[in-house]
Amino acid sequence: MLKRRFIFHMPLDPGCLLERDAERSADRLGCAAVDFPVAVVLPAGGSGERMGLATPKQFCTILNRPLISFTIQAFERLSWIGTVVVVVAKENHDLMLNIVQKCNHTKAKVVHGGTSRHRSIFSGLQAFSSTTDSLTPKPKVVIIHDAVRPFVEEDLLLKITLAAKEQGASGAIRPLVSTVIATTSEGYLDHSLERAKYRASEMPQGFLYDIIFQAYQRCSEFDFEFGTECLHLALQYCGTNAKLIEGPPTLWKVTYKRDLAAAEAIIKETLSMSACIIAGAEAEAVELAKALQKNLNMMETDVIQCAKESNTEYLSKTRNFIHISTTASNFLGTLDMAKRFEDTDHARLYPVVVVWVQLNMTKQSVDSQKTDELTAFRSLASEVIQGNVLLYGIQIDHTKVPEQWERSVERLTQITVALIRDRNAALTGQLLHA
Ligand SMILES: Nc1ccn([C@@H]2O[C@H](COP(=O)(O)OP(=O)(O)OP(=O)(O)O)[C@@H](O)[C@H]2O)c(=O)n1
Numbered sequence: 001m002l003k004r005r006f007i008f009h010m011p012l013d014p015g016c017l018l019e020r021d022a023e024r025s026a027d028r029l030g031c032a033a034v035d036f037p038v039a040v041v042l043p044a045g046g047s048g049e050r051m052g053l054a055t056p057k058q059f060c061t062i063l064n065r066p067l068i069s070f071t072i073q074a075f076e077r078l079s080w081i082g083t084v085v086v087v088v089a090k091e092n093h094d095l096m097l098n099i100v101q102k103c104n105h106t107k108a109k110v111v112h113g114g115t116s117r118h119r120s121i122f123s124g125l126q127a128f129s130s131t132t133d134s135l136t137p138k139p140k141v142v143i144i145h146d147a148v149r150p151f152v153e154e155d156l157l158l159k160i161t162l163a164a165k166e167q168g169a170s171g172a173i174r175p176l177v178s179t180v181i182a183t184t185s186e187g188y189l190d191h192s193l194e195r196a197k198y199r200a201s202e203m204p205q206g207f208l209y210d211i212i213f214q215a216y217q218r219c220s221e222f223d224f225e226f227g228t229e230c231l232h233l234a235l236q237y238c239g240t241n242a243k244l245i246e247g248p249p250t251l252w253k254v255t256y257k258r259d260l261a262a263a264e265a266i267i268k269e270t271l272s273m274s275a276c277i278i279a280g281a282e283a284e285a286v287e288l289a290k291a292l293q294k295n296l297n298m299m300e301t302d303v304i305q306c307a308k309e310s311n312t313e314y315l316s317k318t319r320n321f322i323h324i325s326t327t328a329s330n331f332l333g334t335l336d337m338a339k340r341f342e343d344t345d346h347a348r349l350y351p352v353v354v355v356w357v358q359l360n361m362t363k364q365s366v367d368s369q370k371t372d373e374l375t376a377f378r379s380l381a382s383e384v385i386q387g388n389v390l391l392y393g394i395q396i397d398h399t400k401v402p403e404q405w406e407r408s409v410e411r412l413t414q415i416t417v418a419l420i421r422d423r424n425a426a427l428t429g430q431l432l433h434a
């Protein structure tokens, strides 16, 4: 087995695209540090007017999956977090239940929201009960997080939770990008604030449940209608001064169309950071695998000898598999892999890419054989895509002429990277040529 591991930092792991050793240890860290019940309220009852789409932005899809599911998964995967109350508009109740079922969000509880974000959050808080034997007992600490902020990582959640436990309230902040100014009623500049003295209030925020619940019980109708800051309610109505914790740049809220495009780009980039190359036994295939691994230097790649070895170790590390074969139509091994992805739920949340590379060692097959092969490949691709597996094909002609071989491998690399990065369903079942 040929292995070369890179020291590799995932720039972001939104909603745990892959369970990484580091993530697992952080989860263990969380379990050790959090010895009290923690629950979550995700306000998702808005209409997304600024997004300008018919579908509320929390239900807009990325890689065939609603945005809200990425946010829920960021909490679902942490063993030290309990119930995740998702607050949606009444008309979206069934849609949300379908998402919970399809994406297996076992911690999610769906409740109805209100006409404003604060009303929705309060409705979410009321889903917990003070009776200890209830299905949703009230937590010690509750995390409040906008459902349209999909990138929230465990270490920040841990800091917010522990700070809320100690201080009563905590909130994520980010440096201001633009300066804040005050305007006159005629629309002229009144004055500008010294930017360095101010921060943008982001999410997640954490609270001792009793404090934030009491704050909402006491707050005014004006607060409910026009307020945007939970930390302010804790201070105003419970005298609790939130601990502020600076978070990473990925905390931003999906508000406009550009934010959705940015979120999709980040998720695709993170899914494309690793690959497993299955070389088969033939010497030429192993040679191509090593050349491809060398060219794929922007990815953490493993090379294994055969699909049978693409066991759980590799499954947990990547969602991109490059299957090199020297025999035509040997793509049927992909079906076994697809079945294994299905058995391990590996493709439930994120599409798995399988690039079948056919290394042509002999002269071209006759046209009728090529047509049959393409038909079989296409029908396999349309079968496995039902299980969220995207099957692509690339043919490469073997040559002993070094310059030609180098050019072919470079083209193979470029096509492979493009397919993995874009995960475009329209190209599945195609046999491209490097
Ligand atoms: N009545 C409301 C309004 C907003 N939210 C939620 O609060 C979060 C942040 O609010 P915002 O970004 O303003 O969402 P929308 O109100 O949907 O957006 P817009 O203001 O553009 O309509 C979102 O997850 C949104 O779904 C909510 O639960 N209930």
Ligand SMILES: O=P(O)(O)OC[C@@H](O)[C@@H](O)[C@@H](O)CO
Pocket: 117, 146, 201, 202, 203, 228, 229, 230, 231, 253
């Ligand atoms: O006002 P919107 O409903 O767009 O978004 C809510 C934001 O204000 C809120 O998420 C943070 O600023 C932290 O309170």
